[in-house]
Amino acid sequence: MSEIPDAQPFTPVSDVGEFGLIDKMKAALADAADARDLVAGIGDDAAVYRVGAAGSDGPSRVHVITTDALVEGVHFDRTYVPLRALGWKAIAVNVSDVAAMNARPRFATVALGLPNNLSVEGAEALYTGMAQACERYGLAVVGGDVTASARLTLSVTVVGEAEERAVVYRRGAQPGDLLCVTGDLGSAAAGLRVLLAGKDRMTAGDGAADDPPQPDLTGFAYAVERQLMPQARLDRIEAWAEAGVRPSSLIDVSDGLASEAHHLSQAGTVGAVIDAGLLPVHVQTALAAQRFDERAEAFVLYGGEDYELLFTIPEAEASKLSPDTYAVVGQVVEPKEGVALRLPDGNRVPLEAAGFRHV
Template sequence: MKVSELGEFGLIELLAKVVGAKKEPKSAAWKQVLVGIGDDTAAWQGDGCVQLATTDSLVQDTHFDLKYTRWEDLGWKAIAVNLSDIAAMGGVPKYAMVSLALPGEMDADYVVCLYQGMGEIANKFDVAIVGGNIASADKVNITVSLIGSLEGKTPLLRSATCPGDLVAITGYTGMAAAGLRMLKRKLKLDPKSSELLSAAHLKPMPRVKEGQTLLKLGVKAAIDISDGLIADLAHVCKASKVSATINKDLVPVHPVLKTHFPGDCEQMALAGGEDYELLFTASNRVIAKVKQSLSCPVAVIGEVTKGTPGEMKVVDDAGRILDWQNKGWEHFKSG
């Protein structure tokens, strides 16, 4: 079977079986592992604290287009997407390693600008860039690995939701998808809207403090929205062996999307990726505490239910079940 037939998530499941296959003798390190393949980060019991690790790659012409992406913004985003994974576990980011694959004819000044962008966001979140690797390639490939820690014994997990929990999100979704469309199609919007949407796609702000607050207030399950709201909630439900129902009329749509993309704003909010907001589930009581504690908007958009693991239903205010085909981004399958 080809990788394109398996898709990103099918391939991950296959490799998880290979890595987790029973071997004798099994490494003693496995005894310390709390979370392996299948969540936003790995987690293991370190000396005195739980440690977290994640890695993400940005590949030229797959994740970014140099026609409209500044090198400083690309550096920012390369760190930001990893910070968002740590945020989804409720962790504290600490150390980053950066591996670059670059064309030999590339101007070294561009690499300096790339690292200036990385340094800007690393300083903002008190992260140290401590090393990495450089190799040659036909296109730019940036891979960042980030190490963090946890103030507590158990991180936020995709596998920790249960029927009856409410589904909530921070902020607005669909903004990055709108920004991408604006940039690719060279749409001319008013300066304020253009700046807002450009930043959403090119320079996202990970919800690190918000993730830590969720953990402290008793939230158990969370994920960052990178593949799209529906797709990422499906990941949570599949890991927790539950289903969920989303009310599309409760999903907050930013006024800028309603103004400039009136026909597509709902699709962007439900299926657009790379927003790096946090999606989480909890009781009504816990979510009420979260709303009081966070300065960003928090919206309850649905409920976790019993049913086929990973199954999603999208309804409207009238309770009608909608036929929703666009589930979100998946490498090797998404165009």
């Protein structure tokens, strides 16, 4: 009689976190996560593989490929997210990953999980938003899949292209480099906070049936738009190319500045100091923090979904860029200094790698 095998251990994903889980999945894949023409696999904003060798036609070319999923109840709530905006966002967040490799998007495929409560008209609005984003970023949707699903899900894959020598990775930062971002941070988190408050008002149940309460978005149009329809920063990629500048490391701010700074630190084996006094905060982010009795710095460091670009660059190279296209938020330091936040009084406090949680 054969023995009954021991029960499999059960480790909650929350015990290891999203990135710990990715590490374990990569280990499980082993050689299946590698290939002859692969330049960079799991561990950056996108994978990179060669599609053409250097020769008389010019330098070698690579494709960058990335996939992101948006799941109802995890990443969005149809109570306050218009379907056209959701379609835009599904494309834009993937384009942002391509931009974070210093590449340009070319093609996309879309897998749609369709619940019973999504109408044909709703699906059309969703794809109208995708079409608008594709026109904005210069790519085409060339295929995909549609299947029944318990909740609305969108999984988008985008393929981009670049010269191999132009690609920028998370690794590469050197002590002394400036730590920079392409725009303000925290506004998407502020916009989400405003939308959630609006949802609470709508579902509170007060008001006549023919005159239900409406969310109060007055004064927060910019922050709300940053949450609903983020902008991938291809414009900055193009500006760098025109200026002949290539950052030493690069990542998009999807999970919050603190988390992304840790990614650059770990990938490049360096430390990073972020100056609290240099954090680029939009006035609406500050007003939202005041309204909800929160700190604007928390939106910046831990809010996520801004999809700006965090990059490092030598100071001499940064001087080639227009000063209104980026903000210096700190500096790369020796690895022994870790990742820290420098307060206005000069004291440093360790900065945790916390941020937006996807799992």
